[in-house]
Amino acid sequence: MTALKKYDRLEASGLWRASHESQRRDVVVSIGNATLVISDTRDQAITHWSIAAIHRANPGKRPAIYHPDGDPGETLELDSNEKQMIDAIEKLRRAVERRRHSPGRLRWLGMAFSISVVAAVGIFWVPQALINHTLNVVPKVKRVEIGEALLDRIERLTGSACDNPAGIKALATLRARLGADKLSVMPGALQNSLHLPGAHILLNRALFEDFEEPDVAAGYAIVEQHISRTQDPLRALLEVSGTWASFQLLTTGALNRDVLDGYAEYLLTDGRPPPAPETLLPIFENAQLRSTPYAYARDITGETVLSLIEADPMIGKTPKTLLSDADWLRLQSICGG
Numbered sequence: 001m002t003a004l005k006k007y008d009r010l011e012a013s014g015l016w017r018a019s020h021e022s023q024r025r026d027v028v029v030s031i032g033n034a035t036l037v038i039s040d041t042r043d044q045a046i047t048h049w050s051i052a053a054i055h056r057a058n059p060g061k062r063p064a065i066y067h068p069d070g071d072p073g074e075t076l077e078l079d080s081n082e083k084q085m086i087d088a089i090e091k092l093r094r095a096v097e098r099r100r101h102s103p104g105r106l107r108w109l110g111m112a113f114s115i116s117v118v119a120a121v122g123i124f125w126v127p128q129a130l131i132n133h134t135l136n137v138v139p140k141v142k143r144v145e146i147g148e149a150l151l152d153r154i155e156r157l158t159g160s161a162c163d164n165p166a167g168i169k170a171l172a173t174l175r176a177r178l179g180a181d182k183l184s185v186m187p188g189a190l191q192n193s194l195h196l197p198g199a200h201i202l203l204n205r206a207l208f209e210d211f212e213e214p215d216v217a218a219g220y221a222i223v224e225q226h227i228s229r230t231q232d233p234l235r236a237l238l239e240v241s242g243t244w245a246s247f248q249l250l251t252t253g254a255l256n257r258d259v260l261d262g263y264a265e266y267l268l269t270d271g272r273p274p275p276a277p278e279t280l281l282p283i284f285e286n287a288q289l290r291s292t293p294y295a296y297a298r299d300i301t302g303e304t305v306l307s308l309i310e311a312d313p314m315i316g317k318t319p320k321t322l323l324s325d326a327d328w329l330r331l332q333s334i335c336g337g
Contacts, residue, residue: 012085014038015077016046029076029085034250035137036066036089038076049076050137052096053253054089064089069253070141096252127243134250135235140198143234146255147198150237151184153264154194154202159187162205167334170327174214177322178287180221181228187335192297193220194267195228197237205335211297214322214331219284219294223275226283237263274298277305285313288320 016027016038027046028039035048053069062080066089067073078086155161161184175183181199185208194202201224207217238246241259249255277295284291295308302309323331 010085010088012078012082014079014082017075019073024077027076029078031088031092033133036076047074048137049139050250050253051089051092052251053139053142054093056090056093062086068139068141070145071139074139127246130243130246130250131235131238134238134246135232138234138249142253144198146234146237146260147196147200149255149260150196150264150267151200151202153261154186154190154268157264157268158189161185161202162187162335164330164334164336166330170323170331171334173327174218174221174323174331177320178218178222178225178289181225183221185334189268191268193224195224195233197234199228201225201228207297208332208334211293213293214328215290215293216297217331218287218289218322219291219297222283222287222289223280223294226280227275240266278307278311280308281311281313284308288314289322290314290319 011028011030014027014029015024017024025046026041028041028043030037030039031051032048034051036051036054037045038047038049039045049066049068054066055069055072057065057067057072057075064078064082064086066076066078078089151161167185171183171185174180181195181201184200184202185205186202187205190202190204192204192207196202201221203217203220203224207220208214211217237255238249241255241263245255245259248259281291284294290312291308291314292312295305295312296302299305322328
């Protein structure tokens with residue numbers, strides 16, 4: 001990847017769109033530090049693509065069309081007269097591909113390249129800055145892939161996510177009522193709730209089977225979603241897994257098995273403190289959900305969650321129905337119990 005130095009001032013004009021439904025826009029394309037930088041005509045950066053995760057939709061044809069790994073809806077089109085930029089991108093893609101096919105050499109080259117980037121831009125001397133840079137260039141589709149890989153490893157330890165068809169349908173109803181991220185119910189060996197990269201929330205079956213009303217599970221779901229949206233779950237993974245995991249994701253677009261296995265075990269055993277009760281009241285108010293059932297589920301005495309009980313935003317109001325009685329019964333049996 002020392003070839004980056006050759007192209008550090010190379011620019012080209014292109015057409016970019018964010019999705020299949022979006023209009024194409026005139027953009028300026030340049031090569032940055034391990035990324036392809038796409039800017040508008042006023043030189044304002046629109047997005048960064050990791051060079052390690054760029055795919056070509058029409059190999060050998062012109063105009064050349066590129067997209068991020070796993071997201072063919074977002075495209076960049078370079079006309080035939082931008083031959084120098086197309087050749088540069090292809091050369092860098094070939095370099096990345098050779099590194100992927102040489103596992104032993106990959107470790108040395110990845111480290112050498114990363115160190116050269118650190119020396120060139122200075123910012124990467126600080127591990128936190130490296131994490132920030134990595135988070136900026138990882139596309140959403142890659143976050144979903146990492147979340148699914150983590151779920152696969154968690155399921156090996158807890159058992160597969162509960163999949164009773166009637167319960168799954170009721171869970172979808174609950175998710176729609178809450179406006180929540182993707183929900184899964186796990187059969188055991190799990191804290192009350194967890195969240196994964198890619199907007200995926202895991203709930204323990206006990207939240208459905210040990211309580212007489214759905215408000216408890218719903219409360220844990222919206223609180224977990226709040227944590228996920230205020231504390232980037234991919235950042236947490238990289239901070240726990242160490243600097244090498246950030247280098248790895250930045251340069252290869254993937255995380256190896258050991259990193260994923262280690263973090264899955266960490267998620268199941270980490271005794272993280274719950275959010276401060278007073279910070280959660282707006283969350284329950286926006287969801288039109290009673291906070292009292294969730295509060296007593298956290299602390300049966302109510303002493304440590306008194307604000308959630310005394311300032312319950314639904315006191316004196318009629319909250320929107322969460323589930324019908326039939327759907328709640330189906331949801332309580334989602335794990336076959």
